[in-house]
Amino acid sequence: MKLVLKIVGGLIALLLIAALALGGWYLYQKQPVRSGTLALEKLTAPVSVRFDERGVPHIRAENQTDLYRALGYVHAQHRLFQMEMVRRLAKGELAEILGPKLVEVDTLFRTLGIRAHAKATVAKMDMATPANQALLAYLDGINQYQDTQRSPIEFDILGIPHQPFTPEDTIAVSGYLAYSFAAAFRTEPVMTFIRDKLGPDYLRTFDIEWNPQGVLTQPTTLSQRDWGSLNHIAQISQDAMALAGVPLFEGSNAWAISGKRTASGKPLLAGDPHIGFSTPSVWYEAHLSAPDFELYGNFQALSPFALLGHNMDFGWSLTMFQNDDVDLVAEKVNPENPQQVWHNGQWVNLTTRSETITVKGAPPVQLSLRRSPHGPIINDVFKDSLGDTPIAMWWAFLETENPTLQAFYELNRADTRDKAREAASKIHAPGLNVVWANAKGDIGWWAAAKLPQRPQGVNPTFILDASKGEAEKPGFYAFNFNPQEENPARGYIMSANHQPKPSSGVPVPGYYNLYDRAQRMDDVLSNPKVRWDTEAAQALQLDTSNGYSRRILQNLLPVMQSVVTDANEKAFMEPLTKWDGNYSTDSIAATLFSQMLYELSKAAMEDELGEVQFKNLLNTRAIDFALPLLVADPQSPWWDNTNTKAKESHFETVRIAWSNTLKHLQGLYGTSLLDWRWGAAHTVTHVHPLGRQKPLHLLFNVGPFAAPGGRETPNNLSGAMGPAPWAVSYGPSTRRVIDFADASRAVGINPVGQSGVLFDTHYADQAERYIAGEYVPQHLSEDNVQAYTKSRLRFKPAP
Template sequence: MRRVLAALSGLLVLGATGGSFYLNEQRPQRAGELALPGLAAPVAVRFDAQGVPHVRAQNEADLYRALGYLHAQERLFQMELLRRLARGELAEVLGAGLVDTDRLFRSLRLGERAAAMAAAEDKTAPAWQALQAYLAGINHYQASRALPLEFDLLGIRPRPFSAADSFAVIGYMAYSFAAALRSEPLLTHVRDRLGAGYLEIFGLAGAAGGPAPALAGADWRGLHALAQLADAAPGRGLSQFEGSNAWALSGARTASGKPLLAGDPHIRFSVPQVWYSAHLSAPGFELYGQHHALIPFALLGHNREFGWSLTMFQNDDLDLIAERVDPAHPGQVRYQGRWVDLENRREVIRVKDGADVELTLQRSPHGPIVNAALGELAGPTPIALRWVFHEAHNPILGAFHRLNRAASLAEARAAAAGIAAPGLNIVWASASGDIAWWAAGRLLERPAGAHAAFVLDGGSAQAAPPRYLPFAANPHEENPARGYVLSANQAPAGFAVPGYYNPDGRYRRLRERLDAPGVRWDVDNSQALQLDGGSDLAQRLLAPLLGELRAALHGEELALLEELAAWDGEHRLDSRPAVLFNQLLYQLAREAMADELGGDFFAALLGTRRVIPALVALAADPGSPWWDDRATPEREGRAQIAARAWRAGLAHLRGVLGADPAQWQWGRAHTLTFAHPLGRVAPLDRLLNVGEFAAPGSHEVPNNLAHKFGPAPWPVEYGPSIRRLVDFAAPQQGLASAPLGQSGVPFDDHYADQAQDYLAGAYRPMALDAEEIAAQARGVLWLRP
C-alpha cells in the first residue's frame, strides 16, 4: 500500500502538468474510429445519455468481439480482479492481507474446475465461438490501449484472458450461492455440542440426521474459521451474490393487457457496479442486456419479444463431509467400506512484498479437502467438499446463449434445463402473453439418514454419492391461474428441496401486494413496490414479548417501546422506530444466544440467513433453553432476557448516536458507501469510493438495501444491483435504476452519475428505438477491421 500511495502522490503531482493527459488516455472512447482486428465488417456504436453502448454489427461474431472491446475499456480492472479472486491470486497484487482469501479459493479448486469445463466445451458450438470473439475483443483492448489507473498503482502486468478465466468467474458466482459453507459448521456445532433441543428454533427439531462425525475440539475451531472465512470473502469492494426479487404479471393483471416483468438482483455493492449494460443488435438478433465481467451473454435481458430476470434458488447443492482417517495410515480415509489414499498437490501463492506461501491441496473421493484454506486454524480431521458445481455436467455457457434468444416458452424452459450450478430462479415473460418461473439447477436425492443441514460422517452410508434428479422434478410454474409468478429467495412451496432460503417476510410482503384485488399493474405502481421499505417482522417478533416488556420497563424505556409497538414497519430515513427495532433484533440475539455459542460461533450465526427466522421462533417460545444465561447460577427466562436486551440496546444507541433519542434516525445510522477495492485507505477512499449516502430500506424488505446483522450503525453491504421494469405493451420504454454508473474508470463522467438518483428511487430508460438512441448519442464510435 505504501507503493500505491507513492504512485498516487506522483500522479497528483503530475496533475498540474500532465496528469489530465494521463487520465484522458484511460477514459473510454465514445466517438470517432478505432481499429479492431478480426472484424469482418465495421461495427457502429452509439452511447446514450447514461453511457450505455448500442451496438450494431453485421454478424454475431463481430457483435461479441465488439462487446468484449467495449466491456474492457470500462471494466478491465474489474475483470482482472475477479479472475484473480476466483483463482486465488489476489495476494500477488494486493499483498499478504489477501492470503487467507487466496487459500480459500485455491482450496475450492475453482481454477482447476474452470480449466476442465473449458476443455469439455464443444469448440464448434455458437456459444463457444461467441466466447472466443468476446475474449479476443478484451485482449485486443488490453494489448493496444492505456491500462487502467489501478494496474499502474498495483503494478499489475497484463496477461491475456482465456475461456478458463470466464469459467472461473462462473465458479465464483456458484460459490456466492453456497451458503452451506457458512451454515453447516454452525448447525452441526449446535446439534453436537448443545443438544437437539437447541435446534428447534432453526426449524430442525427431530432432524438430527445420521451418525455424528467424530470431531475434536480443534476441528470445531477449524469449522468456525471456515464459516467466518466464507462469510468474509471476498471482502469490501468486490461483488458477491446475496438474493433477489423478481416477478412477472400476465396481461390479465396489468393496465396495458400485456405481461410486465420486474426484477432486482441483490448483490454486494462494489465499485464499479457489477452489471455492464449493452444493447446488442445484428441480423436476426437483438437484446438489451446486463452483462457480468468475462461472460459474453447477458444474465439479465429483454427485447421486444421477451425478457427475464434472475434470483438465487438457494438450493443446498454442497455437502461438507468429515473424513474418517485410518489411524495406522493418516494419508488414507474411509470411502464406501475401504481405505483410500488422499490425493496431494502442492501450490504456491505469490505474495506482493512478502514471502510466498506454500500449501498442500488434498482431495478425497468425496471431493476437495478444504483444510488448507484454514492455515494454522485447520483441525486434524479432513473436511471434504462435495459440490454439484464440481461434479455435474454443467453446460451453463450454452444455456445462457440460448436464454438470450429464448422467444418462446419452450425455448426458455430448455435453456433453464441446461443450468446445473449455481441454482437460479428464472422469471420469464413474453409479449405473446406467457409468463413462467423455473428453478434451474441439478437437485439431489441424498442417501437415507443424510441431512443436508449438517456436516456428514464420511465413513458412513450418509456420505454415499447422491442421485441427480431430472430437470422435470424442479419447482416451476407456467402461466399460473393467479396471473403472476414471484421469486424472492423463499423456499419453493410444495417442493421438499433442502436449501438455505431467505426468511419469507420479503416474499410475503410482495405477494400480499400482488394479491391485492382490483389493482392493475403498470410501471408506476411497480416502481413503488420495488422501492417498498416495509416489513411486518417487527410486529411478528414483538407480539409475544410486549406484555413482559411493558411489565418490566418504565419511564423513557417504556415510552420508546410504545413508539416501536406502534411502528408501521417502514424504514424511512427519518424513522426512529427503525433504529430501535434493528438494534433490538441484534441485542436479543446477543443476550439470548452468545453465551451458548461463544463468541466465534455467535459471529458465525450472524452471517447466516437463519438468524432472523430463529429469533422469531425464539420470541414465540418462552420455554426455549436459549433463554437461560449460562454465565449466571440463576435460570433466566424470556422476560428477563428480553428486558435486558432492550436496555442494553438503548445504552448502545446512546453511545453511538447520542444521548438524545431525537437524533436516532434511520438515515443517520443506515448509510451506503460504494467501496472500491483500493478505497480502504486515505486518500484513495476519497478519490475512488462513492458516498456516503443516507440509505432507506433494510434487510428483508422489497427495497433490500441490507446491512450486516449487528449493532448500530449499519453500513449497507448489498442491495438491488439494478432495478428493471419492462411492460411488454411498450418494451422499448423499459426502465432501470442502476446504483452507480456504467463506467468503472475513475474520474469518467459515467463513473457514479446515477448514484444519487438510485438512492432517491429514480429510474432511467432502456432505449431500444433507433430514433431515441440517435437523439441521445454524442457521436458514433466506429470499430473497423
C-alpha cells in the same frame, strides 16, 4: 532579494502548473474512448457503437462474431480492473498484487478447486460451437483493448502485470458466482455445533427438525481444533469478497404478471437481483444488435452473454434459488493410514495436487491440496487452525456438467417458452430461478439446478458423516421434477428466495430467506383490484415494509412493557408500540428495533456459542428464522446466561438487551429520539477495492447515502445483523421493469454508474438517483437510440 523571491515563486508556480497539467493529461489518457474511429483486428465489417446519456453502448454489427468482439472491447475500457479482480479472486491469485494479507483468501479458493476445475473444463470444450465462438471473440476484444490502450489507474497503483484473458478465466468466474451463493460454509458448522454441543432444545429454536440420521451424532467426532478450523474457514469465506471488492450474490426479487392483470393487456416483467454493493457495480449494460439478433442486457465481468435481458419480444430476470448444493462431509480416516478414508465399504486413497501462490513482497506459498471421493478437503491447509478430522466439500458446481455458458447463450435468444425452458434446464449450479415473459402472453418460472438425490433421512443442514454412507449421491433428479410454473391461473409468478413447494414432491433443502419479503410481495400482487403498470411495479420494488417486526414484537413488546418501569425508558419504547414496520429513512422505530434484535441475539446466544460462532451465526439466515421462535418461547434454554450461577429467564435477558440498546444508541446519537432516524444510522457507500485504504476512499468510494429499506423488505437494502450504525452491504443491483405492450419503454437503474474509470462522467452519475428510487429509460427502439445518442464510436477492420 525581492527579485530572487519573485523568480523562485514564479518557478514554483510554473512547476505546479506543469504538475497539474501532467496529472490532467495522465487522467485524460485513462478515460474511455466514446467517439472517433478505431481499428480492430479480426473484424469482418465495420461496427458502430452509439453511447447514450448514461454511457450505455448500443452496438450494431453485421454479424454476431463482430458484435461480441466489439462488446469485449467497450466492456473492457469501462471495467478492465473489475475483470482483473474477479478473475484473480476466483483463481486464487489476489496475493500476487495485494500481498500477504490475501494469502488466506487465495488459499480458500485454491482449496475449492475452482482454478483446477476451470482448466479441466476448458480442455473438454468444443470451441467450434456458436456459443464458444462468441466467447472467444468477446475475450479477444478485451485483450485487444488491454494490449493497445492505457492501463487503468488501479493497474498503475498496484503494479498489475498484463495477462491475456482466457476461457479459463470465464469458467473460473462462473465458479465464483456459484460459490458466492453457497451459505453452507457459514451455516453448516454453526448449526452442527449447536446440535452436537448444545443439544435439541437449543436447536429447536432454529426450526430445524432434530434428526440424527445421516449426520454426526453424539458423542461428536469433531474435536475443539476441528471447530476452530471450521470457524476460521467460515470467517474467510465471509470476508473474501469484501477484501477483494467483488460483489457477493445475496438474494433477489422477480415477478411476471400476465396480460389479464395488467393495464396494457400484455405481460409485465420486473426484477431486482440483490447483490453486494461496490464500485463499480456488478452489471454492465449494453444493447446488442445484428441482422439476426437483438438484446438489451446486463452483463457480468468476463461473460459475453447477458444474465438479465430483454428485447421487444421476450425477457427474463433471475433470483437465487438458494437450494443447498454444498455438503460438508466429515471423513472417517483409516487409523493405519491417514491418507485413506472410508468410502463405499472400503478404504480409498486421498488424491493430492500441489499449487503455488505467488505473493507480492513475500516468498511464494506452496499448497498441498487433498481430495476425497466427496470433494476437496477444505480444512487442512489452514495451519493455524488445523483440525483433526478431514472435512470434504461436495459441491454441485464441481460434480455436474454445468453448461452454464450454453444455457445463457440460448436464454439470450429464447423467444418462446419452450426455448426458455430448455435453456434453463442447462443451468446446473448455482441454482437460479429464471422468471420469464414474452409479448405473446406467456409467463414462466423454472427453478434451474441439478438437484442431488440424497439418502433417506439425511439433513444437509448439518455436517454429514461419511462413515455411514450418508454423504453419497445416487444421482440427480430430472429437470421436470424441479419447482416450476407456466401461465398459472392466478395470473402472476413471484420469486423472492423463499422455499418453494415443488408439485413433484422432490425435497429441496436449502438456505432460504425469510418468507416475510415474499409474503409482502405476494399480498400486493394477489390484489385483484390492481391493474399493473410500470408505476405500480416500481412502487412494489421500492416498498420498505414487511411483517417480520410484527411477528417479533407481538411477543416481545409485552415482555418489554413488564420489565421496563422507568418512565424515561418507556418514552423511548413508544415508537416501537406504534410502528407499522416501515423502514423509511425518518423511522425511529426501525433504528430501535434493529439494535434491539442484535442486543437480544447477543444476550441470549453469545454465551453458549462463543464470540466467533456467534459472529458467524449473525452472517447466516438461520438467525432470522430463530428470533421469532425465540421470543415466542419463554422456556427456551437460550434465555439463561451460562456464564452466571443464577438461571436467567426471558424477563432478565430482555431487560438486559433493552438496556444495552439504549446505552448504545445514546452513545452514538445522544438522548434525543429525533436524532435516531433510520437514515442517519442506515447508509450505503459503494466501496471500491482501493477505497478500503485511506485516503484513497475519498477518491474512489461513492457515498455515503441515507438508505431506506432494510433486512428482507422488498427494497432489500441491508447487511448482516449487528450494532448500529449499519453500513448497507447489499441491495437491488439494478431495478428493471418491462411492459411487453412496448418493451422499448423499459426502465431500469444502475446503483452507481456504467463506468469503473475514476473521473469518468459515468463513474457515479446514477448513484443519487438510485437511492432516491428513480428509474431511467433503457433505450431499445432505433428512434430512441438515435434521439439519445451522445457520442459515436466506429470500429473498422484493421488493415
